[in-house]
Amino acid sequence: MSSRSTDELRRILASAKVSTEDLLPISQEITFDANFSGADLQLLELEQEILDSFAVGDRLVIRGEDNDYAVLCTDNSTFELKHVETSNSLLILKKIFYPNDEERKQSMMGQCEDQNKNDDYSEPETLVSVTGGKQFIGNISILQITHSYYEPCKIKPNLARLLHILEPSAYNGSLADSEEIGRCNHLEPITMDILLDKVPASKREIEDYIQSNLRTIQIDGTIRLIENDYLFQALSQVLDCIDSLSWETKDIKRDVVIKELNGLHPEFILKKIFQWFFISQVNEYEAQGSSSLELYSMNKYEISRFLGEVILKTGRRFTLPDFLLAWGESVPRGKNLVVSEGESKSTGRNCCHGC
DSSP: OOSSOHHHHHHHHHHTTOOGGGSOSEEEEEEEEEEEESSSOOOBOOOHHHHHHHHTTOOOEEEOOTTSOOEEEOSSOEEEEEEEEEEEEEEEESOOOOTTOHHHHHHHHHHHHHHHTOTTOOOSSOEEESSTTSOEEEEEEEEEEEEEEEEEEEEOOOOTHHHHHHGGGOBOOHHHHHHHHHHOTTSOOOOHHHHHHHSOSOHHHHHHHHHHHOOEEEETTEEEEBOHHHHHHHHHHHHHHHHHTTOOSSSEEHHHHHHHTBTTBOHHHHHHHHHHHEEEOHHHHHHTTOOOOOEEEEOHHHHHHHHHHHHHTTOOOOOHHHHHHHHHHHSOTTOOOOOBTTBOOOOOTTOOOOO
């Protein structure tokens, strides 16, 4: 209860020439707590977006490795933590009574009246009556005084680190991959939990980046990047198979291709290739009233882009004309090179248009 008696409180008010009628129903006496410390607690300012995330059950997590700047993450967003200093003294209190909180005020007053009837009550934060039940004063303990706080600022995280984390355990084919795992047991299986520990970003941002920028698969709960050379080999065999069946760039039967390449590559890899480099025609056939068939058309832009990446990753130095020539020659015979999404520019195998 308050460390001052009611008589002392009346004398203080009288000396200050303050009438109890001018006071709000609840006044507060502030004292240092017995466990007062220097810097055990840090203040964090929360903007409305973060507060709203609590309402839907999100968690707040501080992420970053030893050499990173700490970031604050919700499930969907990332915030940089800026250390802000202030000339004001910020008091960290156990509790405080708000006079404008009528419901809480009435509850506290009722609690006070009940506690005053109990002579054995000794809680340090309580209310005592100063004027026969009309004016109450509470004892508030200061846990810490600080002159700074952390302010979260929303940022777009740098997610390039994901590639470096996933590259050492890249998938390079069923049999070869099994042999590699046998030789490299020291490689850490990469799961989403590990990525969340190593990458200072929210889960949603990490998932979106992987889906949009990296070609990965999931095996036994682990996230595996597809090795570039292996993906090039598998895609080339899919394109060769389509060419051997005398199919054009549309009406490609995925199940037939998978059956033809059975034993060369796992089925899930072939399905991923169709997901990344082909476009399903299911909606087109449904619009025409035809039966839903597993037919696909080539995504010429994605195929052309990937073939260009393969050439650049060889490490050779190219002049622009030499690169364009090599890029054009990498396109399957009779197909067109697409150098921009939504726009097609045709080329033979020995020439191509500029980027």
